[in-house]
Amino acid sequence: MAATYRAVMLTKAGGPNVLQRVELPIEQPGPGELRVRVTAAGVGSTDLIMLTGKYLYAPKIPFVPGYEIAGVVDAVGVGVTGFKVGQRVAALTVHGGYGELLLREAKHFLPIPDEISDVEAAAVILNYVTAWQMIHRVAKVRPGQTALVTGAAGGVGTALLQLLRLAGVKTYGAASAKKHDTVRKLGATPIDYRAGPIDRLMRALEQNGVDHVFDAIGGANIGPCIRAARRGGTVVGYGFMGAAGKLATLAMFINLFVGARLRGRRGAFYGITMLYRKDPKPLREDLPKIFGLVAEKKIDPLVMQTFPLLDARRAIELLATGSVAGKIVLTNA
Template identity: 60%
Template sequence: MTSTYRAVLLTKKGGPEALELRELPLEPPGPGQVRVRVRATGVGFTDIIMRRGYYPYAPRFPFTPGYEVVGDVEALGPGVTGLRPGQRVAALTVHGGYAEYLTRGAEEFIPVPEGLDDAEVTALILNYVTAYQMIHRVARLQPGQRALVTGAGGGVGTALLQLLRVAGAEVFGVDSAPKAEAVRSQGATFIDYRQGPFDQALRALVPEGVDVAFDGIGGANISLCTRAVRRGGQVVSYGFTSAVGRDGGSDNLGTLSGMLALYVGARLKGRRPAFYGITQLYREDPAPFREDLPRVFQLLAERKVQPLIAHRLPLLSGRAGQELLERGGVRGKIVLLREVPEAA
């Protein structure tokens, strides 16, 4: 039995060079804990925000990034029931995924059905549950309603497009021209934000406005979304990626202006504002996540959703994954895999 394992550690705030491959001692799981051998983890923008030193749920340096994990149960700590060695499981870890092994409380792991692809399952854990909960728990969208999605070609964006289609919505996706086909392939009407204010383009198609807008960018997007939504409709924000400063830190003024536009500006114009954060909700009450992840597993098994996987990289290639994401133009999810298909 091995006594060590390899992991990518984020050693300090900074650029990709702050990610270092280290060898760490492999400890037995404690009471109530489970150790899994990691099969897959994702690379997302939140990982980059952590590296830049601005994320409220990040641990102190050094730590291993990796927001979501799929793995095989290898060892059970004292008192653990309901899981068995060799069982494939998934978890919303927030950090810890860029590693060969991960140990967490047994309650964090959810069994993964047989026959599902590791990379696609990884995409479901954060991106699709985020999208599913915004649609069904926040917006409570009904069949036949209209929805607008900004950043529609990204990981959460494509998840929203697919799940909105399953929910019976008419969908409009905003992004840049290189992602037009990815948006249209999900059954959405494409709007190019570089061709002018997207609220005007949307109103030209739907003069009365959409019922709900989903935005993960923030900044000026909030006001545009507000104008695209009908009076009495809802603006759902799930992030302020535009407010991350170019120096690697947070643009606090940009974040504040986004929150004001959401909670004051939208309300003054007769729209209902909502801010969604999957980690905050999960920390307050993990029950909705434990209910919703199996639901999206079932949708995947039925091929009602099909996650768009942008890159499949080796498991310890977290630095390369973050560099790809920072360069922009990524369509879908970057996944790190213990076993990478030769064609990847």
């Protein structure tokens, strides 16, 4: 009988209950590939979109989700240089992370520095690269500027608040009231977005609007985000949580690209996987910088809870309640 490993498989579109534990045959790495034993995998809202079967970069169902991993090289394919068995590595996998083993081309992996743990590494790949690239490659913030972050207590939101503070930017974080302590601890002024339109709440604090807005929500939230930015400011959208259906998504893009310009703001949409597939170089440059910041304790990924890797379903059930501030990481030490 072939040796097997365990994984959590998305078996059909639905709620967290469609995630099932399965046993899969262990395969040898092909030429140019690594086989990695997964030690930690990140969980985020994008996994919730995967469950619906509508995520653009997901393979055909059934598949093993898991967007980002830390692990240890377990076997090395022919022709691979620069990696050895036992080495700690990280990757933006997009799928495949919720399994004890993962096969992927070696070019997707980066070494993890000794100073940072597997849990820390898995917690920063998606959220902190997303935040870093929006801040430094898209918005190009400058010290002394101001920024509004929506979904501020979430995984990407907390990464944005930490990295913006490090960049010398004054931050405002829109979050539900029970998460305001998290926002405050990250040096931002919390805003209860349920108390009214975000542009009105923002302008009560910054009369002319902020220099930059980073929006996790999307949909109808983009209009108020544009109005929350000052003339000449930027609005970077990256999430769809508030865009229900294709029409709402289309309207959001029109508003972001055309509406923003008509109102004298620069609108942009950021997508980590879209960019990584086009050119992996920026992520390969930025992730080591983020690992460096964690090692120097300049940033601290807020890992609120860990679950065993094969309990991915419980982790996603918890995330779906909307009660999590920060990040959930699965571990398989």
